[in-house]
Amino acid sequence: MANPAFAATMMLLLLWWPAHNLLLAAFAWRTGRPRRSVAERGEGLEFWIVIPALNEERVVGNTVRNALSLGTERNPVRVLVIDDGSDDGTPAVLREVTDPRLHVLRRELPHARKGKGEALNAGYRYILRLCEAEGSVARTIVGIIDGDGRGSPGMLREVADVFGDRGVGAVQCRVRIHNRRSVLALLQDLEFGAVADASQSLRDLAGSVGMGGNGQFTRLGVLRRFDPAPWSDCLVEDLELGLRLHVAGIRMRYVKSAWVTQQGLVDLRRLLRQRTRWAQGNLQCARHLRELLASRHVGSIGLLDFLAYLVTPWLTVPLSLVVSLLFVGTLVASWSGVTLGGLIAPPSALPGAALIGVAVLLVPGVVWAIVHRLRLGEEPLHRCLLAGLLYPGFLVLGVVATWRALFRVVARRNSWTKTERLSEEPPEKVSV
Template identity: 50%
Template sequence: MTAADSWYLVIVGYAIMLAWPVSTLALVSFAVRYAASHRTATVSRSLEHGDGTPQHFWIIVPALNEEVVVGNTVNAALGLSGPGGTLARVLVVDDGSDDRTPEVLAAIDHPRLRVLRRELPEARQGKGEALNAAYRYIAERTASDGVDPDKVVIGIIDGDGQGSRNILLEVSRMMRDTTIGAVQVQVRIRNRDKLLGAVQDLEFGAIVNACQSLRDTIDTVGLGGNGQFTRLSALLALGDAPWSACLVEDLELGLRMHLDGVGIRYTSRASVTQQAVVDLRRLTRQRTRWAQGNIQCVRYLRRLMSSKRISTTSLLEVMHYLISPWINAVVTVVLLGGVTIATAGLLIGHPVPYLQSWTALAASGATWFAVTFFPGFVWALVHRYRLRDETLRRLLIAAAAYPVFLLLGLVATYRAIGRQASGRQAWAKTERLAEEPLPHHLQVALAA
């Protein structure tokens, strides 16, 4: 290998390492400077297409063994109201629970609550099938009542989720534009007093928020499993089962809507909170499921590339979202392999051309260390600037732990590839943590 080749490898290696912090700064710049102005533009644009303001709201709560959280979730959902005091109806899909979930639900006596109990063998076929059952129930009720499906919005709040008080008002504001068929709200973590919870809130409250805001400007917003709101008419256009058996049924639904030309918007003015997974083993399992679902959705790339409804910019962003985890996994292996070979060469007295001394290896290691830790601290500052509901000290501690969180994501990616290659699809449900019940005064108000 010539000296020129050696320098070429060094330059390429540093370029790969620096690409992440540079892209982080670019995304932060967008999130801070342009997100607010785009929200204003979105409101102005909504006035150009008539009045699509929803008049009816259904909140679906998929529940499988949710006894420790479903009471709070249902009571919170029953307290949500939209424009003009419009109240949401809540439909809980009990997907074959064998804990005390049925008893907890039976104890909530409210005229706007419906419970759809699914028994085996239909039950426990995945969250997508549970949502489809609820969707078909709502579609039948809507048709029998003679209601325009364009005016009906279905929201998904998970068994541990709680929507902000303004969530239906904000969704209605976004859906005044008749071209908008779905809205995704911001997701936050409720139990962020623990370190893993704080890191996950840093992820959702800062990083995911910035990514979704960017996608909002180029019409590539992705739907999440929690806090997604869709017009019934947009779901009806997808047939009898809009949600699939994909392990990330929300991501696939969003891709199908984009292919149908349905507008999807994101808002950080409203939010839904959920529980963090605070056990490393369970968190790895959750992220492996997400990664495997991402693999399953790669099959849509061909249709996206041939679609005339998807702009080049939108296509590139979707491709980046679907493919980047696997590129990161490969690049990490390449970089680790290069460092391992360089270290071995120095130990046996035959240094490789691109790292010929321990000093050069140490300099590369210091750069790698800085690159790994830098983005987390930047996002901690963004979180503090935007939300102001956590101390800077706690955010900086979460930022210091963020690289370990990323390493866990890489492990999940490799596991997902193995699971998909071996045809394994079954998953154990994510466990919930017990919480204090809603305040008594709120429960009294809901019962009124």
């Protein structure tokens, strides 16, 4: 007979994964579709949209035109492209855009290509100088959209309405994937548009909203508190900025009624490289744990959330080792009949245990597929279900990426090759 305490522990661990996802999905269902704001708050706020660009000739033209189209009479916009030493056709593409609201900051080597954070810092200093001369710092909002990003129609109105509350210092918009024709890209949209959206909505209530690289907006006056470099050299400089804002007591909100779409990666090798970089950045962000624990601005619920997503990457490697050992032990037990003193179920119980394990593994992805289909309504049900069934494999990719990231941290490797963009036909229609 299996050890009762061990069996109970394993059952709790087994049920935690689907239970967590089911509760999160239920919360997503309860929050429902994004509700458009009707309040005329945020009147007179001015926006700068910053687009960091390194060899973005395939996408930057569409991105700039989209960003310029987001401005309104109520909330005017200027766009700053930071050309971080591009050696492709990016400068030529930018010269084709003659709108006077477009500013291009060209950085040359050896100052260029020192990371996205440093490029953003250069853009921040450029905007600050202009706004100080104009006397517009207090009414200026700085937004970040990546070279492949597209803002949703009316995005600035939605963001401005939230900033109408003077207590709000930063806003993170929803993120989606716009090239969802491949299942791999649809999996990434399932992750961003459903799972991450639910998590961020819950964090919005808990006061622990996380910042993303695409669709983050911050008051220029708040960024000035971290002058001259609001962003760091961390590989996830966006997440780290959010942590620094929380430690400083800056209130942040999540807006699902405004979104930015980006290109999904359709090649496994490039996706693994991207996720390895993100995982390495998450490992680096653990250095802020002491500040978060000491901060009087971070509530207990928010602190638990920060602990969860800052510590989890460090636990992924040992936990994956434990799961692998249990799997190997189960295979050995099924072949030899040895139960290791009751720690492993006898062969006769393995078929039922395997069925339960498969169900536990697949249920969360299927649930998120249904949430995606019913709440967003853009993809056929069969494609959503296919993505949901493949979701566990997508998570395994994240585990592999974390292993690679840990090796890079140990080896003190911090350099990266930029992810190559897919070609686009101008003008591109944003499909969301």
